Amino acid sequence: xxxxxxxxxxxxxxxxxxxxxxxxxxxxxxxxxxxxxxxxxxxxxxxxxxxxxxxxxxxxxxxxxxxxxxxxxxxxxxxxxxxxxxxxxxxxxxxxxxxxxxxxxxxxxxxxx
Amino acid sequence: xxxxxxxxxxxxxxxxxxxxxxxxxxxxxxxxxxxxxxxxxxxxxxxxxxxxxxxxxxxxxxxxxxxxxxxxxxxxxxxxxxxxxxxxxxxxxxxxxxxxxxxxxxxxxxxxxxx
Numbered sequence: 680x681x682x683x684x685x686x687x688x689x690x691x692x693x694x695x696x697x698x699x700x701x702x703x704x705x706x707x708x709x710x711x712x713x714x715x716x717x718x719x720x721x722x723x724x725x726x727x728x729x730x731x732x733x734x735x736x737x738x739x740x741x742x743x744x745x746x747x748x749x750x751x752x753x754x755x756x757x758x759x760x761x762x763x764x765x766x767x768x769x770x771x772x773x774x775x776x777x778x779x780x781x782x783x784x785x786x787x788x789x790x791x792x
Numbered sequence: 793x794x795x796x797x798x799x800x801x802x803x804x805x806x807x808x809x810x811x812x813x814x815x816x817x818x819x820x821x822x823x824x825x826x827x828x829x830x831x832x833x834x835x836x837x838x839x840x841x842x843x844x845x846x847x848x849x850x851x852x853x854x855x856x857x858x859x860x861x862x863x864x865x866x867x868x869x870x871x872x873x874x875x876x877x878x879x880x881x882x883x884x885x886x887x888x889x890x891x892x893x894x895x896x897x898x899x900x901x902x903x904x905x906x907x
Contacts, residue, residue: 683834713895713896723835723898725895768834768835770834778823778887778894779825779848780896782834784832784833
């Protein structure tokens with residue numbers, strides 16, 4: 680059984696605050712780590728696919744880092760906006776496992792105007 | 793082609809009834825996945841297809857569940873004799889085996905409520 684954990688489970692911030700979430704995953708047999716944003720009533724939207732230790736990726740105000748040796752990834756949001764309110768999911772892919780995603784429980788972010 | 797679509801978006805059924813969901817993937821994608829999400833949890837893998845072949849099934853997929861992808865295009869997920877524990881969001885995703893890093897594109901899901 681693969682353990683992928685995310686913290687915190689939920690987060691309330693004020694507009695303009697910067698925030699970060701953690702995803703921890705098994706450090707052995709690593710293949711890839713995905714981050715998704717899932718807004719209510721919409722499809723989960725891919726943010727990043729990270730494959731190499733030390734990867735840093737950025738999309739606008741959102742960035743992510745990856746440490747495969749210790750089994751964690753951080754997602755950062757700079758200057759949160761109300762439209763950032765969503766559930767952020769990380770998903771781990773184990774090597775030789777058919778590309779199946781094993782998800783963490785998600786971090787629910789609520790940004791107050 | 794605008795993305796992965798799922799039908800219906802919501803389904804309410806009585807315990808013991810059979811239900812079937814449909815997923816239409818992105819047209820050039822040869823891999824199709826089904827996941828299930830229950831309240832407060834992340835999505836869990838159920839099964840996946842490469843073209844029409846079902847290559848992997850989770851232990852979560854009991855005998856009451858069956859999935860097909862008859863022509864390697866759309867897929868159906870059927871649940872027989874539904875139970876209240878089957879209430880969940882059923883998500884479908886597709887990817888292209890030839891496009892590294894095999895990003896999975898998700899549909900909006902079918903929310904099943906079993907009463």
